[in-house]
Amino acid sequence: DIQMTQSPSSLSASVGDRVTITCRASQGINNYLIWFQQKPGKAPKSLIYAASSLQSGVPSKFSGSGSGTDFTLTISSLQPEDFATYYCQQYNSYPYTFGQGTKLEIK
Amino acid sequence: EVQLVESGGGLVQPGGSLRLSCAASGFTFSSYSMNWVRQAPGMGLEWVSYISSSGTTMYYADSVRGRFIISRDNAKNSLYLQMNSLRAEDTAMYYCVRRRFDYWGQGTLVTVSS
Numbered sequence: 704d705i706q707m708t709q710s711p712s713s714l715s716a717s718v719g720d721r722v723t724i725t726c727r728a729s730q731g732i733n734n735y736l737i738w739f740q741q742k743p744g745k746a747p748k749s750l751i752y753a754a755s756s757l758q759s760g761v762p763s764k765f766s767g768s769g770s771g772t773d774f775t776l777t778i779s780s781l782q783p784e785d786f787a788t789y790y791c792q793q794y795n796s797y798p799y800t801f802g803q804g805t806k807l808e809i810k
Numbered sequence: 811e812v813q814l815v816e817s818g819g820g821l822v823q824p825g826g827s828l829r830l831s832c833a834a835s836g837f838t839f840s841s842y843s844m845n846w847v848r849q850a851p852g853m854g855l856e857w858v859s860y861i862s863s864s865g866t867t868m869y870y871a872d873s874v875r876g877r878f879i880i881s882r883d884n885a886k887n888s889l890y891l892q893m894n895s896l897r898a899e900d901t902a903m904y905y906c907v908r909r910r911f912d913y914w915g916q917g918t919l920v921t922v923s924s
Contacts, residue, residue: 704872737911739855746905746914747855758912790855792911797869799845799857 705729705793709802715810721779724805726791728772735795738767738776741804742787750789751776783809812836812913814906819918826896830918832889832906840864840884843909846891848902849917858904859891874900896922 706729716722726736734754739747749758751767754774764779778785786809791802818830830846846858859880860869868880879892889906903917 739911741855746917747911748914749910749912752910752912792855792857794911797860798871799860801855801857804854 704798705732705796705800707791707793707800707802709789709791709805711805712803713806713808715808716781717810718781718783720781721777722781722807724776724778724789724791724807726769726774726776726802728774728793731771732793732795734770735793736767736769736774737792737794738765739790739792740785740787741790747790778807781807812908814908814913814915816904816906816915816918819904819920821921821923822896823924824897824922826922827892827894828896828920830891830893830904830906830920832915834887834889834906834908837908839882839887844882844889845907845909845911846880846889847905847907847911847914848900848920849905850899850902853902856902861889893920896920898922 708727710725736754738751741747750761750765755767766777768775789805813835815833822828843862845860848856848858861880865882877895881890901922903919905917906915
């Protein structure tokens with residue numbers, strides 16, 4: 704199975720900050736990576752697919768980059784509604800696997 | 811508008827069975843493969859199972875293989891998850907998710923407890 708490791712596990716930031724979350728795969732995943740945002744009590748929402756493609760309707764403040772085994776999600780100009788938990792997921796091979804999540808909190 | 815609506819969750823005793831359903835609308839269901847993903851309370855996301863658009867190919871997580879069965883009825887625009895031999899560690903919110911994880915249902919809660 705491909706292991707997905709996110710860092711950091713938690714992150715404190717202020718409104719207006721820019722933050723970066725990292726996701727590392729235990730082997731190459733051909734850029735088959737999705738980033739999700741999840742708010743308490745809600746289903747996850749897809750932000751980025753294929754490592755760097757913005758999902759329809761998602762603001763451009765969210766961006767994804769990386770290739771091979773190392774990927775990043777960058778969120779610019781944080782707003783109160785961006786404070787949530789973020790997950791990466793590989794869909795290169797079964798079983799699909801998720802990172803453990805990064806909780807983004809207000810400083 | 812794409813909609814996925816899960817149902818069938820509830821409280822069940824260890825060793826029991828439950829069948830989850832997902833009603834799909836707003837897209838051509840028969841053209842899309844589907845997944846089930848679960849999330850234990852306060853925990854992360856776990857992919858559970860996949861089924862191809864025709865229903866002929868299925869994959870399972872090791873944690874549920876041999877106990878859970880995914881199926882679909884394209885005529886009814888519905889996805890199912892038959893869960894047998896349930897364990898306490900199967901307690902979770904179960905989400906129905908479209909092929910590329912672009913659309914998720916609201917989830918249905920399964921609690922396995924005596």
